[in-house]
Amino acid sequence: xxxxxxxxxxxxxxxxxxxxxxxxxxxxxxxxxxxxxxxxxxxxxxxxxxxxxxxxxxxxxxxxxxxxxxxxxxxxxxxxxxxxxxxxxxxxxxxxxxxxxxxxxxxxxxxxxxxxxxxxxxxxxxxxxxxxxxxxxxxxxxxxxxxxxxxxxxxxxxxxxxxxxxxxxxxxxxxxxxxxxxxxxxxxxxxxxxxxxxxxxxxxxxxxxxxxxxxxxxxxxxxxxxxxxxxxxxxxxxxxxxxxxxxxxxxxxxxxxxxxxxxxxxxxxxxxxxxxxxxxxxxxxxxxxxxxxxxxxxxxxxxxxxxxxxxxxxxxxxxxxxxxxxxxxxxxxxxxxxxxxxxxxxxxxxxxxxxxxxxxxxxxxxxxxxxxxxxxxxxxxxxxxxxxxxxxxxxxxxxxxxxxxxxxxxxxxxxxxxxxxxxxxxxxxxxxxxxxxxxxxxxxxxxxxxxxxxxxxxxxxxxxxxxxxxxxxxxxxxxxxx
Numbered sequence: 001x002x003x004x005x006x007x008x009x010x011x012x013x014x015x016x017x018x019x020x021x022x023x024x025x026x027x028x029x030x031x032x033x034x035x036x037x038x039x040x041x042x043x044x045x046x047x048x049x050x051x052x053x054x055x056x057x058x059x060x061x062x063x064x065x066x067x068x069x070x071x072x073x074x075x076x077x078x079x080x081x082x083x084x085x086x087x088x089x090x091x092x093x094x095x096x097x098x099x100x101x102x103x104x105x106x107x108x109x110x111x112x113x114x115x116x117x118x119x120x121x122x123x124x125x126x127x128x129x130x131x132x133x134x135x136x137x138x139x140x141x142x143x144x145x146x147x148x149x150x151x152x153x154x155x156x157x158x159x160x161x162x163x164x165x166x167x168x169x170x171x172x173x174x175x176x177x178x179x180x181x182x183x184x185x186x187x188x189x190x191x192x193x194x195x196x197x198x199x200x201x202x203x204x205x206x207x208x209x210x211x212x213x214x215x216x217x218x219x220x221x222x223x224x225x226x227x228x229x230x231x232x233x234x235x236x237x238x239x240x241x242x243x244x245x246x247x248x249x250x251x252x253x254x255x256x257x258x259x260x261x262x263x264x265x266x267x268x269x270x271x272x273x274x275x276x277x278x279x280x281x282x283x284x285x286x287x288x289x290x291x292x293x294x295x296x297x298x299x300x301x302x303x304x305x306x307x308x309x310x311x312x313x314x315x316x317x318x319x320x321x322x323x324x325x326x327x328x329x330x331x332x333x334x335x336x337x338x339x340x341x342x343x344x345x346x347x348x349x350x351x352x353x354x355x356x357x358x359x360x361x362x363x364x365x366x367x368x369x370x371x372x373x374x375x376x377x378x379x380x381x382x383x384x385x386x387x388x389x390x391x392x393x394x395x396x397x398x399x400x401x402x403x404x405x406x407x408x409x410x411x412x413x414x415x416x417x418x419x420x421x422x423x424x425x426x427x428x429x430x431x432x433x434x435x436x437x438x439x440x441x442x443x444x445x446x447x448x449x450x451x452x453x454x455x456x457x458x459x460x461x462x463x464x465x466x467x468x469x470x471x472x473x474x475x476x477x478x479x480x481x482x
Contacts, residue, residue, distance in 0.1 A: 094225055154207060264277070399443070401436070
């Protein structure tokens with residue numbers, strides 16, 4: 001693996017650098033969503049009880065997302081720390097961070113998998129999953145828990161590659177894995193009639209292949225990063241760095257997942273036939289494609305911000321924020337147009353007409369129509385959160401996320417309890433996103449003041465004994481070769 005695959009994000013035109021760096025991350029998010037969407041499409045159309053099978057996958061995914069929050073936290077935390085050391089040109093710490101991350105993730109994954117197997121049954125009972133599809137739901141959950149080692153190390157590998165400026169390699173392998181997933185889904189569900197279990201095994205095998213390929217290339221890539229001193233296999237100080245960077249992301253992801261747990265429980269209680277659950281699950285799976293595209297691009301911007309902040313390119317960080325907002329907003333608006341213009345088509349795409357009644361269809365259309373209009377709002381929040389996190393503002397990132405979560409969960413119960421029914425679920429999302437977006441933007445404004453202060457301090461020279469400050473602009477002198 002050549003060194004050219006390791007890219008420094010602290011130089012070059014900001015528009016071009018961010019576009020080339022985040023496009024593969026956006027593509028990865030889209031392809032990764034194919035895992036769940038293809039499961040939904042194939043199961044919804046070819047399983048014996050399509051709508052019930054969709055409910056099984058939807059409820060199992062609620063529990064799975066709680067477990068996956070730790071994998072996503074390890075990805076985000078590791079990538080930010082490595083990006084910082086890479087921006088500082090400290091190759092020894094880059095190597096030590098990679099080594100420490102692999103050991104820490106191996107231990108963490110073992111614990112999480114044990115919890116998944118130990119409490120999977122109880123978690124579905126607590127979720128109030130209906131007995132008609134309880135067994136399918138539990139089977140899907142257990143198979144997915146078995147694939148967690150591959151999920152954890154794939155996410156870690158993606159985070160490390162992205163931190164080193166290589167967003168293309170994970171994308172290529174994810175495409176390979178997703179094509180395999182589609183083929184296996186059709187084979188297991190349609191050909192062998194394994195139904196929900198077939199979808200789970202298709203995902204298991206595909207993720208395993210993706211993980212092996214990513215880790216193999218990553219090991220070769222890390223070996224090209226030379227340091228004068230021999231890096232440690234495990235470093236407690238770096239583990240502390242990783243923990244500080246990862247915990248806010250883990251808390252964010254896990255709290256969001258726990259919040260979705262209570263939301264799903266509330267939705268499951270709206271009707272005994274499960275129509276609300278079917279409609280919500282289908283619409284949510286479609287809508288999450290848009291939100292995950294912003295999340296993927298924001299993770300890339302966190303690495304960009306971390307590298308440039310470590311290199312003292314403060315103006316470049318500020319300019320990159322607005323560039324990233326433009327890119328994310330352009331993509332988000334395309335999703336809004338798609339979701340608002342054909343919500344019924346998107347719902348029917350995943351569940352055959354004879355397996356989807358008009359009530360469930362109405363719920364899905366209602367959720368897509370209302371909530372998708374607020375996607376630009378959540379895009380602003382996500383990019384602002386990533387900018388703050390990349391600059392070391394974990395507190396602001398955490399407060400913004402928890403506000404969003406708490407508001408959505410509380411509003412679901414309040415609005416549904418006040419007689420709004422399923423529309424209360426939709427408006428809870430819209431209101432929660434809007435308020436938390438304002439908070440996230442506020443924390444970014446505070447971070448901008450800190451960046452400007454650091455930039456002014458860096459501009460003071462020995463020839464300026466009186467402390468006169470020369471303002472440094474976003475120009476080629478701070479790494480932006482316009």
